[in-house]
Amino acid sequence: MESLSEQPWDVIVAGTGLIQSLLALALSRSGKKVLHLDQNSHYGGSEAAFSLDEAAEWVQQINQHPSRTPFEDATIQVLRPDSDNQAKLAASRAYTLSLSPYFLYTRSELISVLISSKVYRQLEFMAVGSWWVCSSKEPDNQGHDGEAKQLFHRVPGNREDIFSDGQISMKAKRTLMRFLRHISTNGDDEEQNELTDDNMSEPFTNYLSTKFGVPAELHRPLLSLSLSQLNEQQTSASFAVARVKRHLASIGALGPGFGAVVSKYGAGSEILQVACRASAVGGAVYALDTAIESLADDVGDEVTSDSKYPVKVRLSNGETVSSGLVFGSAWDVPSEEQPNCTKVARSITIASSSFASLFPVTVEGAPVPASVVLMFPGDTLDSPSSPPVYLQVHSSDTGDCPRQQSVIYGSISIAGSEGQALLERAVDRLLQAEGPEASALWSLRYTQLGRLANGGPACSLHSHSSHVFSFPPPSLDLAFEDQTVDLVKEAWVHVVGSSVPHDEFMIFEDREGTSDE
Amino acid sequence: MSDTAGGNAPKPSSSVKLVLLGEAAVGKSSLVLRFVNNDFQENKEPTIGAAFLTQKCTLPTRTIKFEIWDTAGQERFASLAPMYYRNAQAALVVYDVTKPSSLTKAKHWVAELQRQASPGIVIALVGNKLDLTNDGGESAGGSRSPPLEHGSGEDEDGEEEEANDVGGGELPDSGDARKVSTREASSYAEEEGLLFFETSAKLGTNVVDVFTAIANAIPESSLKTGRGTAGAGQTSLGNRSAEDARVNLGERNAATAKEGCAC
Numbered sequence: 001m002e003s004l005s006e007q008p009w010d011v012i013v014a015g016t017g018l019i020q021s022l023l024a025l026a027l028s029r030s031g032k033k034v035l036h037l038d039q040n041s042h043y044g045g046s047e048a049a050f051s052l053d054e055a056a057e058w059v060q061q062i063n064q065h066p067s068r069t070p071f072e073d074a075t076i077q078v079l080r081p082d083s084d085n086q087a088k089l090a091a092s093r094a095y096t097l098s099l100s101p102y103f104l105y106t107r108s109e110l111i112s113v114l115i116s117s118k119v120y121r122q123l124e125f126m127a128v129g130s131w132w133v134c135s136s137k138e139p140d141n142q143g144h145d146g147e148a149k150q151l152f153h154r155v156p157g158n159r160e161d162i163f164s165d166g167q168i169s170m171k172a173k174r175t176l177m178r179f180l181r182h183i184s185t186n187g188d189d190e191e192q193n194e195l196t197d198d199n200m201s202e203p204f205t206n207y208l209s210t211k212f213g214v215p216a217e218l219h220r221p222l223l224s225l226s227l228s229q230l231n232e233q234q235t236s237a238s239f240a241v242a243r244v245k246r247h248l249a250s251i252g253a254l255g256p257g258f259g260a261v262v263s264k265y266g267a268g269s270e271i272l273q274v275a276c277r278a279s280a281v282g283g284a285v286y287a288l289d290t291a292i293e294s295l296a297d298d299v300g301d302e303v304t305s306d307s308k309y310p311v312k313v314r315l316s317n318g319e320t321v322s323s324g325l326v327f328g329s330a331w332d333v334p335s336e337e338q339p340n341c342t343k344v345a346r347s348i349t350i351a352s353s354s355f356a357s358l359f360p361v362t363v364e365g366a367p368v369p370a371s372v373v374l375m376f377p378g379d380t381l382d383s384p385s386s387p388p389v390y391l392q393v394h395s396s397d398t399g400d401c402p403r404q405q406s407v408i409y410g411s412i413s414i415a416g417s418e419g420q421a422l423l424e425r426a427v428d429r430l431l432q433a434e435g436p437e438a439s440a441l442w443s444l445r446y447t448q449l450g451r452l453a454n455g456g457p458a459c460s461l462h463s464h465s466s467h468v469f470s471f472p473p474p475s476l477d478l479a480f481e482d483q484t485v486d487l488v489k490e491a492w493v494h495v496v497g498s499s500v501p502h503d504e505f506m507i508f509e510d511r512e513g514t515s516d517e
Numbered sequence: 518m519s520d521t522a523g524g525n526a527p528k529p530s531s532s533v534k535l536v537l538l539g540e541a542a543v544g545k546s547s548l549v550l551r552f553v554n555n556d557f558q559e560n561k562e563p564t565i566g567a568a569f570l571t572q573k574c575t576l577p578t579r580t581i582k583f584e585i586w587d588t589a590g591q592e593r594f595a596s597l598a599p600m601y602y603r604n605a606q607a608a609l610v611v612y613d614v615t616k617p618s619s620l621t622k623a624k625h626w627v628a629e630l631q632r633q634a635s636p637g638i639v640i641a642l643v644g645n646k647l648d649l650t651n652d653g654g655e656s657a658g659g660s661r662s663p664p665l666e667h668g669s670g671e672d673e674d675g676e677e678e679e680a681n682d683v684g685g686g687e688l689p690d691s692g693d694a695r696k697v698s699t700r701e702a703s704s705y706a707e708e709e710g711l712l713f714f715e716t717s718a719k720l721g722t723n724v725v726d727v728f729t730a731i732a733n734a735i736p737e738s739s740l741k742t743g744r745g746t747a748g749a750g751q752t753s754l755g756n757r758s759a760e761d762a763r764v765n766l767g768e769r770n771a772a773t774a775k776e777g778c779a780c
């Protein structure tokens with residue numbers, strides 16, 4: 001093929017985020033002619049992963065072209081270690097810094113799709129280990145050969161954990177068990193039950209105290225399992241209960257001792273690239289550095305038009321191509337309307353420490369975790385009313401950084417300098433607790449636009465015309481949002497119609513010559 | 518089911534991601550077809566869509582499973598390669614010994630790999646279509662052993678590879694179709710630290726040798742970590758290596774199929 005306009009396309013997919021990449025894969029394997037574009041010269045869109053040099057280029061792009069992508073105000077800081085014997089930054093390509101460090105709960109729809117499509121064979125997953133909550137008290141022996149875990153309380157991950165936890169009183173343990181039993185036995189008729197019995201719109205913390213007598217000391221550990229991005233008062237019981245439930249139900253599904261996994265080499269970025277590769281093998285054609293400049297849909301004549309390819313798409317390379325349908329993110333499909341977004345502050349910090357004490361193997365036979373989740377409630381950062389800061393620490397086992405270093409992915413649902421200041425405070429507390437050897441070597445700070453996990457507008461396909469659709473803004477959740485898969489399926493059904501049975505979505509056989517057997 | 522368990526083979530088995538690069542029509546897909554299926558198609562149509570194939574290669578101490586990514590047919594848009602060589606441990610950069618411009622293109626790919634790919638990537642420069650030259654069938658000593666069989670059952674006697682006949686500099690230019698001398702390409706390969714072979718996908722000359730040499734050149738450390746990052750010793754996360762810590766999604770396949778939770 002010499003040019004993209006040589007033939008008409010069944011579908012043009014714009015942007016190479018995970019949602020688009022899964023769609024391109026599903027369509028290419030359903031026999032559709034797919035042209036998959038990205039305006040950037042790299043894969044992944046808002047979920048890309050970068051080396052240090054690529055990150056620097058990305059920062060320039062973001063600041064030069066605001067509103068072309070869901071990012072703003074990006075800056076990089078390279079920090080010099082105090083002394084020569086301290087660890088130094090390795091070569092640029094030794095790092096894979098991800099804009100999508102999300103993890104997948106083990107029962108996630110996405111894992112089902114990765115398995116049924118056989119795409120998982122190209123991926124490596126590592127376990128996400130413990131959840132830790134920063135305590136409001138200063139550690140007793142500060143300055144002593146520090147270990148970060150003194151600053152935190154590890155959230156018990158199972159019954160044995162709860163019983164062996166020395167910091168929780170017997171009485172509190174009983175209330176906790178009652179709550180956990182309630183949410184785990186509360187099966188399919190849960191919604192009716194909860195709607196009638198409980199006031200699920202009240203704050204989660206009130207619900208815990210009034211209904212189960214769970215003491216305040218245990219509210220935060222439970223909140224951390226919900227990954228709520230709002231403060232305690234704003235986090236409703238209905239939101240948190242469902243998510244704590246998901247957390248607990250996920251533990252053990254893929255092996256003992258963990259409930260979530262993270263993909264090596266850039267988390268979400270690696271998954272979407274593997275999907276794109278599989279999609280290319282399925283016949284999709286890829287063109288980077290190619291944006292949709294404008295498009296025209298002959299909607300006027302829709303009733304009379306019998307063209308299979310009604311959308312004329314003008315590309316940034318000067319070509320005009322025809323397509324049956326167009327799907328993309330709101331930043332890839334030209335439109336007058338701006339999507340409704342929340343802004344959060346995020347940061348990526350390379351640290352000269354492995355924070356080994358935060359990565360214990362807590363259950364016999366469990367894999368060594370490669371990632372942990374740290375929650376800093378507002379008051380531990382001297383900002384009691386603010387939402388929590390979450391830090392996801394990736395060890396070098398994730399392939400994101402060299403040995404003896406870690407990558408700390410931070411987020412808080414306050415944008416701008418206020419949010420960045422809290423992120424920085426959280427990272428500093430972690431580094432100080434670990435001891436003088438631990439320092440930040442490099443950091444990237446940015447504002448991201450998207451949707452919070454808590455509430456917000458409905459997550460659905462937006463139609464610009466009868467042939468042009470955009471996906472909702474990216475999820476800002478720490479865990480992969482399962483609705484993404486539903487959206488991919490909705491778009492796929494839209495294209496394939498009744499030509500393919502819908503229960504065959506993303507179910508592919510191994511290609512000839514590629515199976516393991 | 519697992520990538521790394523290696524079936525019944527007693528030897529340690531590792532997967533190696535290999536990307537195939539080079540100008541259109543130099544015979545990339547044919548090389549892989551010869552390696553994987555011991556087959557050759559005259560006048561093969563250009564590959565449409567990309568391709569992905571796997572083949573095992575047994576060394577005395579371990580088994581390497583090549584995962585071969587072919588950008589076939591999409592070179593014009595130069596958009597697949599960056600994704601293909603990301604985290605690749607090996608690259609096969611192919612040119613056509615009868616077409617000098619294809620060596621120039623190959624040099625561009627080598628430069629791009631050196632700039633963008635994993636630091637430890639093993640690159641092999643391969644001049645294909647040796648059968649169109651006068652020294653066609655001879656350089657590898659006539660008959661080649663067929664490629665290794667599929668599956669792991671044959672591993673015991675799969676050690677015939679010697680990889681000792683790397684194309685030397687002794688082949689003279691003559692009146693045949695050759696337009697790129699062995700010396701020119703091999704000295705370039707030496708300067709850049711590349712493995713170098715001349716092959717004929719049509720006759721099978723040197724094809725298995727290329728892959729065996731690549732398998733031998735992949736550093737142990739890169740097999741463990743999955744890519745060529747320099748390791749500064751053991752992590753303090755306990756004695757277990759990252760290899761042990763991998764989660765096998767296939768486990769859930771079995772576990773959840775019963776529950777019927779897949780949509």
